[in-house]
Amino acid sequence: MSKLSALTEPFGTGGNSVQAFDVDKVRADFPILSREVYGKPLVFFDSGASAQKPRVVIDCIREAYESYYSNVHRGAHYLSQRATDAYEEARVIIAKFMNAPSDKNIVITSSVTESINLVAATWGRKFLKEGDEVIVSEMEHHANIVPWQMLREEKGIIIKVVPVRDDGSFHLQDFEACLSSRTKLVAITEVSNVLGTRVPIKELTRIAHERGAKVLVDGAQGIVHQGVDVQALDVDFYGWTGHKLYGPSGVGILYGKADVLESMPPFQGGGDMIVRVTFEKTTFQDPPHRFEAGTPPIVQAIGLGAAVKYVEELGMKSIAAQEHSTLAYAQQELADIEGYREVGTAPDKAAIISFLVDGLHPFDVAAVLDRQGVATRVGQHCAEPLMDRMGIEGTVRASFGLYNNRADVDALVAGIRKAKEMLS
Ligand code: PLP
Numbered sequence: 001m002s003k004l005s006a007l008t009e010p011f012g013t014g015g016n017s018v019q020a021f022d023v024d025k026v027r028a029d030f031p032i033l034s035r036e037v038y039g040k041p042l043v044f045f046d047s048g049a050s051a052q053k054p055r056v057v058i059d060c061i062r063e064a065y066e067s068y069y070s071n072v073h074r075g076a077h078y079l080s081q082r083a084t085d086a087y088e089e090a091r092v093i094i095a096k097f098m099n100a101p102s103d104k105n106i107v108i109t110s111s112v113t114e115s116i117n118l119v120a121a122t123w124g125r126k127f128l129k130e131g132d133e134v135i136v137s138e139m140e141h142h143a144n145i146v147p148w149q150m151l152r153e154e155k156g157i158i159i160k161v162v163p164v165r166d167d168g169s170f171h172l173q174d175f176e177a178c179l180s181s182r183t184k185l186v187a188i189t190e191v192s193n194v195l196g197t198r199v200p201i202k203e204l205t206r207i208a209h210e211r212g213a214k215v216l217v218d219g220a221q222g223i224v225h226q227g228v229d230v231q232a233l234d235v236d237f238y239g240w241t242g243h244k245l246y247g248p249s250g251v252g253i254l255y256g257k258a259d260v261l262e263s264m265p266p267f268q269g270g271g272d273m274i275v276r277v278t279f280e281k282t283t284f285q286d287p288p289h290r291f292e293a294g295t296p297p298i299v300q301a302i303g304l305g306a307a308v309k310y311v312e313e314l315g316m317k318s319i320a321a322q323e324h325s326t327l328a329y330a331q332q333e334l335a336d337i338e339g340y341r342e343v344g345t346a347p348d349k350a351a352i353i354s355f356l357v358d359g360l361h362p363f364d365v366a367a368v369l370d371r372q373g374v375a376t377r378v379g380q381h382c383a384e385p386l387m388d389r390m391g392i393e394g395t396v397r398a399s400f401g402l403y404n405n406r407a408d409v410d411a412l413v414a415g416i417r418k419a420k421e422m423l424s
Contacts, residue, residue: 018315018317018318018320018321019318019321020318020321020322020325021314021315021318021319021322023322023326023402023403023404023405024405026314026402026403027403027405029054029055029056029310029403030052030053030054030055030403031055031058032044032052032053033052033403036373037370037373037375038370038371038372038373039373040371040372040373041373041411042373042375043372043373043374043375043408043411043412044375044401044403044404044408045374045375045376045397045398045399045400045404045408045412046375046376046377046397046399047224047244047399047400047401047404048193048221048244048352048377048381048397048399049244049377049399050243050244050249051224051243051244051245051246051401052246052401052403053246053247053248053307054246054307054310056306056307056309056310057246057247057248057303057306057307057310060302060303060305060306061248061299061302061303061306064083064086064298064299064302064303065299068082068083068086069083069298069299070082070083071083071295071298072084072087072088072295072296072298073272073289074271074272083298086302086305087296087298087301087302088103089302089305090108090301090302090304090305091103091106091108091288091301093305093308093309094106094253094304094305094308097227097228097308097312098223098228098229098230098238098253098255099228099229099230099231099232100230100231100255101231101258102258103288104258104261104286104287104288105230105255105256105257105258105261105287105288106253106254106255106288107253107254107255107256107261107287107288107291107292108251108252108253108288108292108296108297108301109239109251109252109253109254109291109292110250110251110252110297111241111249111250111251111252112143112218112219112220112239112240112241112252112253113143113241113252114252115237115239115240115241115252115253115254116143116144116147116187116216116218116239117147118254118267118291119147119187119216119237119239119254119256120147120148120150120151121147121267122264122265122266122267122291123214123237123260123263123264124147124148124151124155124157124185125151125154125155125265126263126264126265127184127263128151128155128157128184128185129155129156129157130155130156130157131156131157131158131182132155132157132158132182132184133157133158133159133160133180133182133183133184133185134148134151134157134158134159134160134183134184134185134186134187135159135160135161135162135175135178135179135183135185135186135187135188135213136148136159136160136161136162136186136187136188137161137162137163137164137170137175137188137189137199138161138162138163138164138385138386138389139164139168139170139189139192139194139195139197139383139386140187140188140189140218140383140385140386141189141193141218141220141381141382141383142382142383142384143218143220143382144187144188144189144218145159145385148187157184158182160178160183161178161385162174162175162178162188163389164192164195164197164386164389167344167345167346168192168195168196168197168343168344168345168346168349169197169346169347170197170198170199170200170346172200172203172204172207175204175207176207179207179208179211179213181211183208183211183212183213184212184213184214185213185214185215185216186204186205186208186213186214186215186216187215187216187218188201188204188215188216188217188218189217189218189220189221189222190217190218190219190221190222190223190228191221191222191225191226191350191352192221192344192352192383192386193220193221193352193381193382193383193399194343194344194352194354194381194383194386194395194397195343195344195346195349195352195354195386196344196346196349196350196351196352196353196354197344197346197349197350198222198226198346198348198349198350201215201217201222201233201235202232202233202234205233205234205235206234209234214236214237214260215235215236215237216235216236216237216238216239217233217235217237217238217239218239218240219238219239219240220239220240220241220244221244221350221352222240222350223240223245224244224245224401225319225320225323225350225351226316226320226350227311227316227317227320228240230255235255236256236257236260237254237255237256237257237260238254238255239252239253239254239255240252240253241253242300242301242303242304242307245304245307245308245311246307246310246311246401246402247300247303247304247306247307247308248297248299248300248303248304248307249300250297250300251297251300251301251303251304253304254291256287258287261287261288261290261291262286262287264287264290264291266284266290266291266293267291267293268293268294269282269293270293270294271293271294271295272285272289272292272293272294272295272296273285273289273290273291273292273293311402314402319402322402323350323351323400323401323402323404324351326351326400326404326405326406326408326409327349327350327351327353327400329406329409330353330398330400330409330412330413331353333409333410333413334353334355334412334413334416336413337357337413337416337417337420338358338420339357339358339359339360339420340355340356340357340358340416341355341356341357341358342354342355343355343356343390343392343395351399351400351404352397352398352399352400353397353398353399353400354381354395354396354397355395355396355397355398356392356395356396357396357416357419357420359424360419360420360423360424362378362379362393362394362395362396363378363379363394364419364423365378365396365416365419365423366378366396368415368418368419368422368423369396369412369415369416369419372411372414372415372418373411374411374412374415376396376397376398376412377396377397377399378394378395378396378397379394380393380394381394381395381397398412
């Protein structure tokens with residue numbers, strides 16, 4: 001068998017032959033990928049922090065500002081109607097993409113950070129009381145730790161933490177050991193932004209529901225690699241962020257089940273989320289508008305709709321197959337570097353590689369890579385408790401997008417070899 005033939009089996013396709021697309025053709029959709037950095041072609045391995053934008057998204061944003069921009073939901077004039085239609089159409093596109101029952105399940109926020117804070121501040125404040133337990137995992141991003149700690153300060157809830165194993169894998173029996181009769185919520189990442197570990201959300205949700213707990217998924221790193229079907233997962237909340245799915249920054253999504261959203265008080269007060277305001281009493285809109293006070297991220301949401309259409313056209317299964325193939329190639333090539341260590345090697349991990357090189361400081365490695373035009377991220381990746389668990393200060397992280405190809409991997413490998421030469 002050739003060295004590469006074993007690497008082309010697509011991930012998550014149940015054995016059906018979903019083809020990876022022609023990545024070189026797709027790269028041409030992303031204008032930034034043709035630029036150079038320090039005289040070297042840009043190699044972008046920081047999509048986990050924020051992904052680059054295809055031309056259709058950039059054009060959609062420009063068109064919105066140039067031809068129909070206006071505030072939404074409040075103007076009687078033509079432009080406001082157009083902008084409102086485009087904004088609400090984006091909600092419909094996003095609902096279909098997530099297989100939500102209705103666009104009424106889709107709250108438009110500014111980010112997944114805001115989505116999680118919204119749940120903590122509304123559902124959490126209303127339904128959690130002293131002694132109630134919220135389960136998170138050891139590999140959460142700070143965005144899915146700190147809001148629960150703030151609620152702990154306020155309400156006296158208990159936060160329980162599911163451990164991850166040394167290889168970064170997540171096991172349902174470790175999760176089940178954390179459950180108790182006081183568990184009210186499981187707030188968990190779908191894919192670790194550091195380790196790439198996937199959490200079996202469907203199974204976890206079934207177990208949590210059997211115990212009467214609700215489930216909130218931080219899908220920031222999940223939806224970009226594998227898409228989502230919220231009805232199949234049966235989760236109560238699913239949050240994600242637009243800029244990691246090739247859309248603009250400043251927009252996020254919170255999916256919630258209808259009855260759960262309806263049971264929640266407003267998040268912030270202001271325009272747009274009310275039915276009637278008097279000085280004596282205010283009545284609120286139904287979800288999702290109840291949770292969207294003030295002027296929303298209008299053009300960002302419209303741009304996110306364009307990004308969703310773009311990835312849907314490529315097909316999430318094809319994206320997963322493409323990324324899986326590139327990940328497998330990278331893991332194979334990187335393993336040949338002496339002193340290289342991948343942090344997080346769970347089976348079936350998503351296309352995120354955190355690594356260390358013996359004797360070299362991760363910041364130095366990332367700096368040398370940068371000078372070769374290779375953009376990675378270095379540090380704790382907003383996951384300090386996970387770094388403590390792994391007994392490390394930080395890692396270099398190469399996070400893959402749909403546009404990374406094997407030439408990018410070769411540049412990464414060459415860059416690490418150069419760092420070894422220069423720094424050892
Ligand atoms: N959760 C995870 C798993 C992430 O990777 C990130 C961003 O890196 C976030 C939450 C926060 O995303 P945002 O800053 O867009 O709210």
